[in-house]
Every structure is written in C-alpha cells, then in structure tokens.
Amino acid sequence: MKIGLRTVKTALGAVIAMVLAYELRLDYWSTAGIITILSVQNTTRYSFNVAGLRIGATILAFMLAIFSFWLLGFNPWAFGLFLLLFIPLAMQLRLQEGIVVSAVLVSHFLIEKSYSWYWLGNEFALMLIGVGVALLFNLFMPSLMAQIKGFQQEVEDQLRQILLQMAQQLSGIEKVPTWQHLGALLTVIRKGREWASRQQDNQLLVENDFYRSYFEMRRNQYEMLRQMQANLDQITLSLKESTAIRELLAETAASLAQPQKVQHLQHRVARLQDKFDQAPLPTNRAEFESRAHLYLFLLDFETVLTLAGDFYDKVILNEK
Incomplete structure (x- = not known):
C-alpha cells in the first residue's frame, strides 16, 4: 500500500483543524476536520479558488437559512426550503464547491x-479553520520539474x-511506422502539458509559463507533422528535390535542442522553395502530383520551423 503526499497532508491537516477548533472551544469541532479534508486540492491555486468559493457559499447559505428558519421555524420543512433556495442560487453564482459544506x-x-450571533460565529469559525489549514498545507507542493523535463525529453526524442522516419520514406523505404510514432508523440505532449499546468498552478508568486507554452508549441507542430505525413504518403515517385529535403530533415532532427539553428533551417527551406519555383515543369501527371505533394510537405515543414522560431523568440524577449 502506497501512501501519497496528499493523503498525508489531508490526514495531518484534519487532525490539526480539529485540535484548533477544540482548543478554541467551538461546538461541533470535528466539522473543521471534515472541511479540511474536502478543501485539500491537487494544486495551490485551485485550493485558493475553492477556499474563496466556500466562504462565499457559506455567507449566502447563512442568509438564506436565517430567512427559512424565521419563516417556518426550526424543522425539516424549513431546512428543505433552505436547500430549495440555496442549491440553484449557488449553482447560478458558481459557488457549487461550497454547497455540501454549507449545508452541514x-x-x-x-x-x-x-x-444567534454565537452560532453564526461558531459555524463561520469552523469554516475558516477548515479552509485555512487546508490552504496552509497546500502551500507545500512538491516540484514537478523532473517529470516535466522528462516529458520534454521524450517529446524531442x-x-x-x-x-x-520521414527522411527514410523519402528515400523509398516502405512501411515506415511514422503514424504510430505520431500517436505516441501526441500522448506525451498531452501528459507534458497537463503536468506543466499543474506546476504553474502551484506557483502563486512566480509567473513562468515556459513549459506550458513549450508543449502548446509542440502540439501545434504535431498538427503540421500529421499533414506532412499525409502528403508524404501521396508521393509515388523519387524526385531530385527529395535528396535536399532528406538532408534538411536529418539536420533538423540533429538540432532539436538547439534553438539558434532554427533561423538557419528556415533559410534552407526558403532556398529549396526557390529551387522548386525555378525547376522545369513536370512532364506527366504522376510527376506533377508527386511534386505538388512534396511542395506542400515543404510548406508544412516551414510552418513547423516558424512555430519553433516564434516560441524561442518570445522566450528570449521575456528574458530581456
């Protein structure tokens, strides 16, 4: 059996909340521990959001409860009226995170x-202790950078x-499993983006969106790569331009971790496009279609490089 950090924080936080409420001589002191259990979240930022929503829901609930009990007395019918008013109004105000706790x-x-003021203060104090202890424990979140960098390395691999593999297919090698690797790439990008978002949401005072933007850039590149592969599958002839494109793909693969190479690769693509424009017209339909798909392949590859170039330019600008 594995006990995770969140479980430890939840258990310890609940104990501390109950002890605090008990020492302050609050009635129903165990409720503070329950509120802590419900308030410990996966990220620091989300915990603060939940705390604010629950406090807002509590204030709304107390106002509606006072009205309901004043109107019908202290009986189940009054409590039912309170729920009838509170639940839809809380949903409309997007305070649903506080419905259960406030009802308790x-x-x-x-x-x-x-x-009375005594009971209003007692219940509000229970809420503040519960969410306060949860917030304190949620300030201590482990860094996810090791996992995120691992996803980054896997994406680049x-x-x-x-x-x-695209270069190999241009060489005439059949049954290259590029589509399979494209699927694996998308899976890793999604995982990396999810972990990067969690890391960002744990940094309240530091705004560093590098990795989330990085995985978003790779996601956009993935879409271009899919189009490149679709065009590549339509090429039925060996064309003289293929050799230069194979070399370009190989050089790009070797320099993925070198942002300074992007501009050089873009210049190479531009020169290849000029050669396409200056080349003699195709002599038959098969050559025409293959050249057209190869040219579209090159245009999409240019977009892949542009996405990387724009991303790294933005990073350099932010650093300045």
Missing part, C-alpha cells in the same frame, strides 16, 4: 434551534524519430 453548517442551526 446550516444543519447545526436546525439542531440547536438558533441562528519522438520528434527526432519522426523526422528521421
């Missing part, structure tokens, strides 16, 4: 047959493999 706190008014 209001049930204490029903049990005690009172909504997959990209390198895909580019080399």
Whole structure:
C-alpha cells in the first residue's frame, strides 16, 4: 500500500483543524476536520479558488437559512426550503464547491434551534479553520520539474524519430511506422502539458509559463507533422528535390535542442522553395502530383520551423 503526499497532508491537516477548533472551544469541532479534508486540492491555486468559493457559499447559505428558519421555524420543512433556495442560487453564482459544506453548517442551526450571533460565529469559525489549514498545507507542493523535463525529453526524442522516419520514406523505404510514432508523440505532449499546468498552478508568486507554452508549441507542430505525413504518403515517385529535403530533415532532427539553428533551417527551406519555383515543369501527371505533394510537405515543414522560431523568440524577449 502506497501512501501519497496528499493523503498525508489531508490526514495531518484534519487532525490539526480539529485540535484548533477544540482548543478554541467551538461546538461541533470535528466539522473543521471534515472541511479540511474536502478543501485539500491537487494544486495551490485551485485550493485558493475553492477556499474563496466556500466562504462565499457559506455567507449566502447563512442568509438564506436565517430567512427559512424565521419563516417556518426550526424543522425539516424549513431546512428543505433552505436547500430549495440555496442549491440553484449557488449553482447560478458558481459557488457549487461550497454547497455540501454549507449545508452541514446550516444543519447545526436546525439542531440547536438558533441562528444567534454565537452560532453564526461558531459555524463561520469552523469554516475558516477548515479552509485555512487546508490552504496552509497546500502551500507545500512538491516540484514537478523532473517529470516535466522528462516529458520534454521524450517529446524531442519522438520528434527526432519522426523526422528521421520521414527522411527514410523519402528515400523509398516502405512501411515506415511514422503514424504510430505520431500517436505516441501526441500522448506525451498531452501528459507534458497537463503536468506543466499543474506546476504553474502551484506557483502563486512566480509567473513562468515556459513549459506550458513549450508543449502548446509542440502540439501545434504535431498538427503540421500529421499533414506532412499525409502528403508524404501521396508521393509515388523519387524526385531530385527529395535528396535536399532528406538532408534538411536529418539536420533538423540533429538540432532539436538547439534553438539558434532554427533561423538557419528556415533559410534552407526558403532556398529549396526557390529551387522548386525555378525547376522545369513536370512532364506527366504522376510527376506533377508527386511534386505538388512534396511542395506542400515543404510548406508544412516551414510552418513547423516558424512555430519553433516564434516560441524561442518570445522566450528570449521575456528574458530581456
């Protein structure tokens, strides 16, 4: 059995919340621990959002509870009226995170047959202790950078493999499993983007969106690579331009971790496009179609490089 960090934080936080509520001589002190359990979240930023929503929902619930108990007395019918008013209004105000907890706190008014200032203060203190302890524990989140960098390396390995396989297919090698690697690439990009978002949401005072933007850039490149492969599959003839494109793909694969090479590769693509424009017209339909698909392949590859170039230019600008 594996006990994770969140489980440890939840258990310890619940104990501390209950001890605090007990030492402050609050009634229903165990409720503070339950609120802590419900308030410990996966990320620091989301925990603060949930805390704010629950406090807002509590204030709304107390106002509606006072009205319901004043109108119908302290009985189940009044509690039902409270829920009838509170739940749809909380949903409309997007305070649904606080519905269950607030309903529990209001049930204490029903049990005690009172909504005096004492009981209002008691229940609000339970809420503040519960969410406060949860927020304190959620400030301590482990860094996910090792996992994120691992996904980054895996993405670049997959990209390198895909580019080399495209070069092989241009050489006439059949049954190159590029589509399979494209699927694997998308899976890794999604995982990397998810972990990068979690890491970003744990940094309240530091705004560094590098890795989330990085995986977004790779996601856009993936779409271009799919189009490149679709065009590549339509090429039925060996063309003289293929040799230069194979070399370009191989050089790109070798320099994925070198942002300074992007501009050089873009210049090479531009020169290849000029050669296409100056080349003699095709002599038959098969050659025409193959040349057209190869040219589209090159245009999409240019977009792949442009996406990388724009990303790294933005990084350099932000550093300045």
